[in-house]
Amino acid sequence: MPSAIVLHQAGPPENLKFEPITVQALLPREIRLRQTAVGVNFHDVYVRSGLYQTLALPGTPGIEGVGIITELGSEVQHLSVGDRVAYIYKGYGAYAEERTLPAEAAIHLPAGIDDQVVAATLLKGLTAWVLVHEVYAVKPGDWVLVHAAAGGVGSLLSQWASHLGARVIGTVGSEPKVELAQRYGCSHVIQYRHEDFVARVKDITGGEGVQVAYDAVGKDTFFGSLACLAPCGHLANYGQASGPVPPFEVSALFAKSNSLSRPSVFQHLEMAEKRDAAAAAFFKALNDRVLQPDHIANFPLAQAAQAHRELESRSRQGSVILTI
């Protein structure tokens, strides 16, 4: 019998229990996967802690994984048993040795890209693609602010924006992350727990401000990020690692004619054709070494609780995965 992580009640990491499970019977448009690696994302922390009440309990969290197809539903024609695929899927269930999955969620993996690298970067890399191409199209010469620039999404976002010719200012929570953020393409790095990042951004940009601020820290940085915007600049608030953003007066955007978005990668990539185009761009960026993921912290599936502690610890760099 396969096992999975089951969350019975929202709360601390130790609520993530490794248990035998019965995998659901396969529906006609589904595939069965034997998983090899699973990405751990901050979204999973929001679900586990109860900030997001989007997983029916008891349930298995996790929104991305990699594996081999072991069975096809009767109506699935574009895939084969033995195919190596990855997915991002907001219906949860990724923290498992085996699972069923809607066939349309499967993304074929090109040869030569390691399962663990894909698990560490697919959702985060597609999020970076959405942010630099769809939410705000980054242009050469733009000033771009990336918070948590040494983190999972932040490291890929900094590399991609820098590759597009932007001047990237990164924030990081501690000294060891400064050099990393520079390696990820940040021309300037601010330690925002000790320095006033708004004053530093004004100073670095000669008073101009940034054309776009990418902020997934939320509560602690949101208003500062708004203050960093240049006239007509855009703030993409795409996460809330420090907590939800408090109520906000929209007319505050008027003085500098700023704009604000709260994007979701799932919404942007809902159409399979668009998702596949984004995935192709992402795999090419990996292959061309535009994106160079490193610092992958690897835990056995049964140790998901420890993986969550690691993800929430601000001493960590890079991405966290579970392996099977």
Ligand SMILES: NC(=O)c1ccc[n+]([C@@H]2O[C@H](COP(=O)([O-])OP(=O)(O)OC[C@H]3O[C@@H](n4cnc5c(N)ncnc54)[C@H](OP(=O)(O)O)[C@@H]3O)[C@@H](O)[C@H]2O)c1
């Ligand atoms: N909207 C979307 O579709 C979408 C998709 C994927 C991810 N996201 C968001 O992107 C963000 C990054 O996700 P990730 O999985 O790659 O995680 P991550 O960036 O590797 O980890 C979060 C980082 O946030 C920083 N942080 C600031 N205040 C914090 C606090 N109070 N507690 C913990 N961390 C804090 C830390 O970096 P420092 O120590 O350097 O400050 C930490 O490393 C998350 O907010 C996530 O929700 C959104």
